[in-house]
Amino acid sequence: MKAIGTKRSMVSASVALLGLAAAASAQLQTAQPLSVVTTEDPAAPGAFTLSFGGLGLTTSSHITSTTYELRLDPFQGTAHFESYLQHVQPLILPGGFSTGDITVEIVPGSSAGTFDAQSRIFTTSEFYAVSFTGDLSAFGLTSPVFLPSSSTGLVALDPEAGGMVGMDWTGAGELANPFDPANPLTFTYACAVNTVFPADAPNVVGLALVPDVLGLALPRDVERSLVGLLDQALARIQDGQRARAVQSLLAFAGKVSVLSGRLIDPSEAAQLVTLATQAIDLLGSGRLSDLAPRKGQ
Secondary structure, three states, X not given: OHHHHHHHHHHHHHHHHHHHHHHHHHHOOOOOOEEEEEEEOOOOOOEEEEEEHXXXXXXXXXXXXXXXXXXXXXXXXXXXXXXXXXXXXXXXXXXXXXXXXXXXXXXXXXXXXXXXXXXXXEEEEEEEEEEEOOOOHHHOOOOOEEEEEEEEEEEXXXXXXXXXXXXXXXXXEEEOOOOOOOOOEEEEEEEEEEEEEOOOHHHHHHHHHHHHHHOOOOOHHHHHHHHHHHHHHHHHHHXXXXXXXXXXXXXXXXXXXXXXXXXXXXXXHHHHHHHHHHHHHHHOOOOOHHHOOOOOO
């Protein structure tokens, strides 16, 4: 009879565990892409450059302002520009023609690409609408001109100092040649842009914690478990569920503490818990000092 009772207890415990697993699964939320809104870095102004290889001519001018919204999904690995607005000083084209003031915008819906969360590198392709105030009819141009481009950028984030994006977008085009109509002018263009953005809880989770976990080369099931908690935390932040987001971050920190000294180096575990602490602080809800990994764990 004792064996039967023990067996029944084991079955009951298994059913309870399955119920808890089902409940946890039902609560799983999936985060939306991060919205990273940046502005021109005053300490590192960018430049727009045109190169007319056939003429041996290169012309460049300063970017006076840039602001854009970059959507990054560290879980699905996608990236695109939701919006882009840039002002550039005049460029001088062959023959001394001036473009006048230049405004650059993304053609809505034209941007798509990928984001490698571990390296924090994104690549996108899009169309830019380039407006200008000068008279460029000699080159067959009327404002705006639509240019296809490829963009590559690196995102860096310090939870205290804020984030930075260093990006280049490049492409090639062709102009009517007012000096030799039978031979169009070919050119390449490059725009080097440096922007900054403030640290907030969503980008600490998505641009600091997720990449750091992926960089640990953990067993797949352990990595998925930790990243799943971060995905859930970010989704809850985006839904305005701050208290529940803190619960997810606490669960993440607790699991990291258990793994410290086993599957995760103690110093790396401490860094992950510190980042989780900073994310919670940015949410304005408590600290994790009691969950810091203990030496030797």
